[in-house]
Amino acid sequence: MMNDSNNSDDNLSEELNSKLNIPSASYIEDISQLLSNIENGGVLGGVNNRPVRKHANQDTTSPEWFKHKKHFFIFSQSGKPIYSRYGDEVALNTFMASLSAMSSFVESQNDTLRYLVAGDFQFVFLHRPPLVLVCITKTKEPNSIIATQLEYAHSLIVSVLTQTTIKMCIEAKYDLRDLLGGTDKFIDSIIHTVDSDLSILLNSVQCLKLNSNLRNSLTNILSNHKSDQILFSILLSGNKLISLVKQKKSFQLKPQDVHVLMNSVSSTSSFKESESWIPICLPNFNDASYLHLYICYIYPDRDICILLFSAQADAFYQLSETKKAILKDIEETEGLADELKKAVQNHDYSINQTEVPHLLHFIYKCRPTQFSTYPIYSPPYSSKPEKKRLFRLYQHIVNRVNSSPQKFHKYFYHTSQHETVIVAIVGHHELYATFSPLEKKSTVFESFTLLLQWIKDNEQNLFLN
Amino acid sequence: MATKKKVLLKVIILGDTGVGKTSLMNQYVNKKFSNQYKATIGADFLTKELMVDDRVVTMQIWDTAGQERFQSLGVAFYRGADCCVLVYDVNVAKTFENLDSWRDEFLIQAGPRDPDNFPFVVLGNKIDMENQRVVSQKRAASWCQSKGNIPYFETSAKEAINVEQAFQTIARNAIKLDEGLVFPIPPGFQVQPEPTPAKTTCC
Numbered sequence: 001m002m003n004d005s006n007n008s009d010d011n012l013s014e015e016l017n018s019k020l021n022i023p024s025a026s027y028i029e030d031i032s033q034l035l036s037n038i039e040n041g042g043v044l045g046g047v048n049n050r051p052v053r054k055h056a057n058q059d060t061t062s063p064e065w066f067k068h069k070k071h072f073f074i075f076s077q078s079g080k081p082i083y084s085r086y087g088d089e090v091a092l093n094t095f096m097a098s099l100s101a102m103s104s105f106v107e108s109q110n111d112t113l114r115y116l117v118a119g120d121f122q123f124v125f126l127h128r129p130p131l132v133l134v135c136i137t138k139t140k141e142p143n144s145i146i147a148t149q150l151e152y153a154h155s156l157i158v159s160v161l162t163q164t165t166i167k168m169c170i171e172a173k174y175d176l177r178d179l180l181g182g183t184d185k186f187i188d189s190i191i192h193t194v195d196s197d198l199s200i201l202l203n204s205v206q207c208l209k210l211n212s213n214l215r216n217s218l219t220n221i222l223s224n225h226k227s228d229q230i231l232f233s234i235l236l237s238g239n240k241l242i243s244l245v246k247q248k249k250s251f252q253l254k255p256q257d258v259h260v261l262m263n264s265v266s267s268t269s270s271f272k273e274s275e276s277w278i279p280i281c282l283p284n285f286n287d288a289s290y291l292h293l294y295i296c297y298i299y300p301d302r303d304i305c306i307l308l309f310s311a312q313a314d315a316f317y318q319l320s321e322t323k324k325a326i327l328k329d330i331e332e333t334e335g336l337a338d339e340l341k342k343a344v345q346n347h348d349y350s351i352n353q354t355e356v357p358h359l360l361h362f363i364y365k366c367r368p369t370q371f372s373t374y375p376i377y378s379p380p381y382s383s384k385p386e387k388k389r390l391f392r393l394y395q396h397i398v399n400r401v402n403s404s405p406q407k408f409h410k411y412f413y414h415t416s417q418h419e420t421v422i423v424a425i426v427g428h429h430e431l432y433a434t435f436s437p438l439e440k441k442s443t444v445f446e447s448f449t450l451l452l453q454w455i456k457d458n459e460q461n462l463f464l465n
Numbered sequence: 466m467a468t469k470k471k472v473l474l475k476v477i478i479l480g481d482t483g484v485g486k487t488s489l490m491n492q493y494v495n496k497k498f499s500n501q502y503k504a505t506i507g508a509d510f511l512t513k514e515l516m517v518d519d520r521v522v523t524m525q526i527w528d529t530a531g532q533e534r535f536q537s538l539g540v541a542f543y544r545g546a547d548c549c550v551l552v553y554d555v556n557v558a559k560t561f562e563n564l565d566s567w568r569d570e571f572l573i574q575a576g577p578r579d580p581d582n583f584p585f586v587v588l589g590n591k592i593d594m595e596n597q598r599v600v601s602q603k604r605a606a607s608w609c610q611s612k613g614n615i616p617y618f619e620t621s622a623k624e625a626i627n628v629e630q631a632f633q634t635i636a637r638n639a640i641k642l643d644e645g646l647v648f649p650i651p652p653g654f655q656v657q658p659e660p661t662p663a664k665t666t667c668c
Binding site: 076077078079080081090091093094097098100101103104105107108170171173175177178 | 541547
């Protein structure tokens, strides 16, 4: 593993140099400047004094530490700590060393440790050399779903550093935490999000429900301002997509990248205050290099934000001009800005609006576009535990129907004490609809058909086309 | 807020069974010694924070099983180590003679980038049993010198002789390794210019 690492750094950096014409002296200054910016909250942080993390003082000697339901750990393959969701990672270094010894033991038998169960806890390992990510949980979620959650945490780290830098650092035995200073809160936040976000569960992106004429106007404006400088132009509000324009049709923006991006944008309050320009890596787009991201909240009070991606590090002023032009067009289109703001405020819809009888909740994914839509929770899903319970149920069902990608279930009918969930994975869509367990099958089928029709009728407004 | 550079060192302790690896570690970390012998199964992990100059250093100590039947942790055990501590018993000649193979084993498994300068430290333990001694200080010191001037300490885990000093040296030598590293910034994404700009695409 380490054998072939000798000199590879030097070769690689020379190679990169010659390709990019980076003067060698700029390396370390740039990185350390970047770091000090991060630490000072200049680029990524919102505040000068980083708030103390919750549970930061716990470790394996504190009984409270064992009471957390769901732990996340990230460490290098050699067992050096990088992140712990609860407690101080340095104080937990021997615990992580033990975890790495466990996976190393299995590795030495030419096998891979993926999960194990100990008492009430399940341990899920994700190996992403040179990093290992582990979740220890008593939430009884399917292993594959937890592995996906670990995947998101890994993507987030790659988005901050790129896979190239991670590899180089670990090979050179450099402490990754020095480069990740202040990233804890982003990891905390994505871990929190993946544990409740239905669009992530369906490997999809949620679109803002918006009148299709309105959306088309916005998309046309973004398209009119396309340029060679801009790889992607994105309009979003919170974690919902309003519009997306790509420079080339071949450019793929995977849901995972979009969520990592949304997480980084929404966990940084200072982005709301001014135009920002950050390097960010989209792991599924290209994990070896940074893109440069222009961020500006055009309507901060409505959380409406424009993101412009460029490959050029010096394109800031140009993109800032582009944003001005886009904003001008939006403002000058009769009623567009007002309608957009109104739509953002009222985009959430409840099950009542579908007028489908007996329906309690649903989630829907359009498979080719990987966009999803779902109503807000309404009674009986009012309390946090009830919402969580439905989410956990969806996790198990999603896992069941997709457990074998070649032979997924086309139809799936689940009834338990609290609800009936009917699933159809047909052609271009996945629909999971929830009813009371007391409903008759015929009623459920009838409502299911009505719901499908409603989605079809509203498709134009529910999704980007 | 400039956070002070944190240093975490992975230190591996190797040596024949019964030479006192666990006892040394216990003496260093917990200030305790027990005469009772308990074989280490697989591996044991202890941690200790110490100051080296003005830096706070956290040592992650991997205490290994000397008995062959427990040596099954594989390559990851040695991976990314910052220092390797070789321990022998000054009263048992065989444990000294085996240092060579422990050192070789480590270098093969860990594959450090600069094997000739990888920081090792040798500890000759159990010097409190002076009248039974079979390996002279001179013999041990000359072996260390022949392997590229490995620092050598004579210790007693039982009486806490030289333990603190030995680990201080271990930390200091391991830190040297991570100084003067330079990282290039990864390249920007390269876009191939397109002859004719594509028509608006959105999904």
